[in-house]
Amino acid sequence: MIWTAALQATLPELVLSVGALALMLVAAWGGQAATRAVSWTAVAVLFGAGIALAGPASYAGAVFDGLYRADAFAAFCKVLIYVAAAISIVIAPRFFAQGDGDSLHPEYPVLILLAAAGMGMMVSAGDLLTLYVGLELQSLAAYVLASFMRRDQRSAEAGLKYFVLGALASGILLYGISLVYGFSGTTLFTDIATAYGAGKSLGLTFGLVFVFAGLAFKMSAVPFHMWTPDVYEGAPTPVTTFFASAPKVAAVALGVRVAIEAMGPAVADWRQIVIFASLASIIFGAVAAIGQRNIKRLLAYSSINNVGFALIGLAAGTQQGVQSVLIYLAIYIAMTMGSFLIVLQMRDRDGNPVETIASLSGLSQTSPALAAAFAMFMFSLAGIPPLFGFMGKFYVFQAATNAGLYPLAVFGALGSVIGAYYYIRVVKTMFFDEAAASFAPVDRIEGAIIALLALAISPLGYLSLLVLPGWADTAAKALF
Numbered sequence: 001m002i003w004t005a006a007l008q009a010t011l012p013e014l015v016l017s018v019g020a021l022a023l024m025l026v027a028a029w030g031g032q033a034a035t036r037a038v039s040w041t042a043v044a045v046l047f048g049a050g051i052a053l054a055g056p057a058s059y060a061g062a063v064f065d066g067l068y069r070a071d072a073f074a075a076f077c078k079v080l081i082y083v084a085a086a087i088s089i090v091i092a093p094r095f096f097a098q099g100d101g102d103s104l105h106p107e108y109p110v111l112i113l114l115a116a117a118g119m120g121m122m123v124s125a126g127d128l129l130t131l132y133v134g135l136e137l138q139s140l141a142a143y144v145l146a147s148f149m150r151r152d153q154r155s156a157e158a159g160l161k162y163f164v165l166g167a168l169a170s171g172i173l174l175y176g177i178s179l180v181y182g183f184s185g186t187t188l189f190t191d192i193a194t195a196y197g198a199g200k201s202l203g204l205t206f207g208l209v210f211v212f213a214g215l216a217f218k219m220s221a222v223p224f225h226m227w228t229p230d231v232y233e234g235a236p237t238p239v240t241t242f243f244a245s246a247p248k249v250a251a252v253a254l255g256v257r258v259a260i261e262a263m264g265p266a267v268a269d270w271r272q273i274v275i276f277a278s279l280a281s282i283i284f285g286a287v288a289a290i291g292q293r294n295i296k297r298l299l300a301y302s303s304i305n306n307v308g309f310a311l312i313g314l315a316a317g318t319q320q321g322v323q324s325v326l327i328y329l330a331i332y333i334a335m336t337m338g339s340f341l342i343v344l345q346m347r348d349r350d351g352n353p354v355e356t357i358a359s360l361s362g363l364s365q366t367s368p369a370l371a372a373a374f375a376m377f378m379f380s381l382a383g384i385p386p387l388f389g390f391m392g393k394f395y396v397f398q399a400a401t402n403a404g405l406y407p408l409a410v411f412g413a414l415g416s417v418i419g420a421y422y423y424i425r426v427v428k429t430m431f432f433d434e435a436a437a438s439f440a441p442v443d444r445i446e447g448a449i450i451a452l453l454a455l456a457i458s459p460l461g462y463l464s465l466l467v468l469p470g471w472a473d474t475a476a477k478a479l480f
Contacts, residue, residue: 008057009070012049012078013120019045020113027106035106039089042109046082046089046116053078062126066188069126069257076326076475077123077253080333084245085116087337087449091344092238094443095353096149108148112242115141119250123257128177128187131254135173135218138247139166145242146235158234165217165227173214179207189262197265208263212273215258218251221311222280225304229288232300237353240296241340244303248336249329252310256322259314260479267317274315275408281308282415289422294355295343298422299336302381305419306332312412313396316403322476324395327468331380331392331457338453339377345370345450347440354439357426362435370442371430373454378427380457382420388461395469 007014023038023045030037052058053075060070089109096104114137121134143166147159181187183203184195196204217224232240259270285305292298310332313324346354364371380389393416400409442450455461 005057005060006063006068008055009060009063010068010124011052011055011057013117013124015045015049015052016113016117016120019048020110020117023106023113024110027110030106032105035104035108036093038106039093039104039109042089042113043086045113046086049116049120050079050082062190066190067125067127067130068121069124071124071475071478073253073257073322073326073475073478074120074124076471077249077329078120080249080330081116081119081123081246084242084249084333084337085112087341088112088238088242088246090449091241091341091446092236094446095236095238095344105148108145111141111145115145115242116246119246122250123253125254125257126189126261128180128189128192128262131258132170132173132177135254136170138250139170139218142166142243142247145239146231148239149236152234152236154234155236158231161227161234162231169214169217169224172210172217176207176210176212176214179203179210183207189258192262193264196263204266205269208266208270209273211258212255212270212277215251215255216277219248219255219307219311220251220304221277221307222284222304223277225281225284228304229297229300232303233294233296233355237296237340237344240299241337241344244299244336244340245333248303248307249333252307252314252325252329256314256325257479260317260322264317271315271317274311275405278308278311278315278408279411279415281305281311282412283308283418286415286419286422289419290425292422293357295346295357295360295426296355298357298426299339299343302339302419302423303336305415306336306381308415309393309396309412312405312408313399315405315408316399318399318403319473319476319480320402321396321399322479323469323472324399326472326475327395328392330468330472331388331461334453334456334461335377335380335389338373338450338457339381341446341450341453342370342374342377344446345439345442348437349440351440357429359436360426360429361433363430363439365435366438367442370439370450373450374430375427376454376457378423382423383416384420386459386462388457388459388464391462391465 118134118137125131143163146162149155220228285301289301310328313321380387383390383393397409
């Protein structure tokens with residue numbers, strides 16, 4: 001009966017794993033002709049995994065002797081991950097249809113499902129080994145996705161860079177895990193917290209530093225951000241959309257769980273690391289984006305910048321701080337996926353992708369609706385009211401000030417002013433520069449998703465505050 005309850009608690013991951021394996025067999029037998037069916041079935045599998053989260057077993061707490069935690073925190077993050085993964089599958093066919101021998105293969109949605117299963121393990125990890133297994137499952141799928149366009153030199157280069165630097169980050173993380181295990185005698189988060197609470201230990205402190213360094217790579221937080229611009233630029237745009245959303249949520253959520261559950265008693269030690277990474281990411285992401293001419297590289301630095309703001313909430317180390325991180329991630333998903341969906345529409349009349357910011361010149365004249373939506377996403381990312389992105393920053397700054405971290409909140413606010421420059425520059429290019437060549441017509445499905453995401457970050461998004469803060473607070477409470 002105990003094993004039955006444990007398996008029920010892990011039902012979302014079981015649905016994803018079994019679905020991925022079944023679709024892999026379909027892909028092997030059906031070949032290229034099965035791509036469309038596999039893609040839509042994969043979306044249905046993600047929907048099924050989301051339904052599995054609604055059962056009481058998804059809030060059963062620690063199962064498998066504490067290796068896996070089914071709680072409200074994990075459920076909140078998995079909903080965001082599944083939504084982002086589903087959108088990343090839906091938007092892929094049109095992009096790859098223009099490829100020269102690199103058309104969409106049925107393995108693409110299978111890899112997305114396996115990555116989603118790994119991310120589910122990450123956010124539900126209750127043990128350092130569960131953490132590592134989930135992280136590597138997600139990473140191995142991501143390496144292949146980054147280089148999915150085999151005949152494209154940039155895609156192959158992106159996959160290789162991601163693999164090499166990912167291996168380095170995994171080594172750093174494993175070294176930190178070995179130190180924590182060596183000086184605490186356990187890999188369970190609850191027992192590690194007991195070890196940190198027992199008193200100062202130089203070995204545990206070093207372990208903490210290396211673990212956070214490894215996790216910072218997955219978040220693409222400064223100074224472990226070096227892979228992000230090159231991989232985002234080189235990877236196929238649907239893959240970049242996926243990288244900027246679901247894995248980012250999983251990495252930040254994993255960092256939050258490790259910090260609060262495993263290393264909560266050492267908050268004074270890891271807070272210094274988080275504050276440095278937060279401020280460095282905000283400032284570097286804002287400054288480095290100013291000189292970019294490629295829209296995907298600009299959005300890569302924007303993602304680094306946004307991770308910095310999310311870490312402000314974590315630095316607070318309180319339940320309100322965790323709540324603010326979750327609210328920020330929910331809003332960030334809508335803003336970032338909307339921005340990359342606009343980038344997907346940047347195609348010349350022959351259907352070839354265009355990525356320069358200059359190609360957006362005069363977009364308000366050639367495609368007013370697309371320009372208006374992109375302007376909304378840019379202003380929201382900048383945190384300019386009344387768009388909903390303002391509330392994400394408001395919640396993390398409020399959590400920081402309530403925790404007494406006034407300088408951090410002030411520097412974060414100043415950093416958002418710097419970042420607003422390059423967002424507004426994109427808007428200026430679209431509305432005030434002379435019109436460039438018009439893009440190909442917008443795809444109906446992608447256009448509908450863009451419209452929904454634009455509504456979500458518009459002032460109508462404030463209606464979600466009736467339920468979003470309460471849901472995020474319930475999720476945050478699960479860690480305390």
